[in-house]
Amino acid sequence: MLTARNLSKRFGAKRVFERVDVSLAAGNFLLVTGPNGSGKTTLLRVLAGLAAPTSGDLTLPDRALVGYLGHEPLVYRELTPLENLQLFACLYRIPEGAERIGMLLERFGLWEVRHQRVGTFSRGMQQRLGLCRVLLHEPQLLVLDEPFNALDAAGAELLDATLDELRDRALIVATHDPERVERLATERLAFA
Amino acid sequence: MSYLSDIGALTRKDLLLELRAKETVPAMLLFVLAALTIFHFVTPTGGERTATLGLLWTAIIFTALLGLTRAFVPEREQGLMDALVLAPCDRSAIWVAKSLAVLAFLGLAEAIALPAFALFFSGIGWRTVAAVALADVGICAVGTLTGAMAVAGRARELILPLLFLPLAIPVVVGGVGASAADHGGKYLAFLVLYDAAFGLLAWASFEYVVSET
Secondary structure: OEEEEEEEEEEOOEEEEEEEEEEEOOOOEEEEEOOOOOOHHHHHHHHOOOOOOOEEEEEOOOHHHEEEEOOOOOOOOOOOHHHHHHHHHHHOOOOOHHHHHHHHHHHOOOHHHOOOOHHHOOHHHHHHHHHHHHHOOOOOEEEEEOOOOOOOHHHHHHHHHHHHHOOOOEEEEEOOOHHHOHHHOOEEEEOO | OHHHHHHHHHHHHHHHHHHHHOOHHHHHHHHHHHHHHHHHHHOOOOOOHHHHHHHHHHHHHHHHHHHHHHHOHHHHHOOHHHHHHHOOOOOHHHHHHHHHHHHHHHHHHHHHHHHHHHHHOOOOOHHHHHHHHHHHHHHHHHHHHHHHHHHHOOOHHHHHHHHHHHHHHHHHHHHHHHHHOOOOHHHHHHHHHHHHHHHHHHHHHHHHHHOOO
16 A cells, blocks of 8 residues: 655755664554654655655555645635535546435534635534545545644544554554554654 | 546635635735726826726736735645645646636636726727736746745745746736737637647646656
8 A cells, every 4th residue: 555665854954764664554653753843744744745855765556546735735715615526526426426425524523504605613523524535535544743733522533433444554643642643653754 | 528527626725715715716806906996096187098908907917916826825735745746646637626716716717807998998999808818827827836936945936936927927918918919810810829839848747847756
């Protein structure tokens, strides 16, 4: 699914990370931990195919198979949840997109507000919508950067359950609350 | 077919964003009217026609620049370029859709600007209208590409005019020539050539502008 050998990333003279090796197959869960500014987000962007490594070998699946959730939920605030997901369903060519959108909105508790603008939502609701967007095309490789951020207790439990169900996929999760997903991790990468 | 549906979905999204936010088009309308009003008062009565047409083109270019500055704001502020770039659609569809949206906004501004110019200065002929329409295509094609380049940088407010204005010089030459010259046909042909060449270049290079990998 994903293979990275001797991966390094620099911004000018600044070294972000060096000689990182990652090999993930379906069913693997990579837990990335470390303090703020340690390079977790940059590594996840590289592993999602959004940024190029400075050196090293990286083999990624086709981008249609990758789901990425960054620090922002990556949804349009002027659009409604329905419009946001319809846009991405079209771009990902999801057959029967309407059913999938309805199912995800129901599951993440957003069905009732599907016609309201995302800009009126709390940060936690936006994060739920971000998760809907990521899961919409049923990616085989999920890259989640601090996915529990801004989620309330119910939202976090929902994400726990969702991650449990996604154990047949390859998952990369960066968090500074590792206890939450420690039970799922099969690989670990700690940044100092 | 799916390429067209991607463009349709992305264009619809950009138009909906503007319809809800109402930020770009009102600003463009206000700007172009204010610019033409100022030009009206600073130009001597009975000023040379070529000079006044030059003012029209100046107003159009800077109005377009205003719209282009706002073109990628939703993607920049909410980090959405990552989500769009990761989607498996052809990335040039993002450029086509954004160009079409900017073209619609600029067309709206010009629908007010051209009658205002006729009111303040002198009537305009079909060649000027044709030149404006052709120039709009080139402006939006090149401007959307430079807008995407600028959005990736830090000093984006500086970079966009620095990249866009030199590339817009041929548009102004063609536009003023088509509007004022006796044989304006060759200038219209020049604008068609500009649209084709720069449109193709922008279409082909957009992928490399928005993706690092």
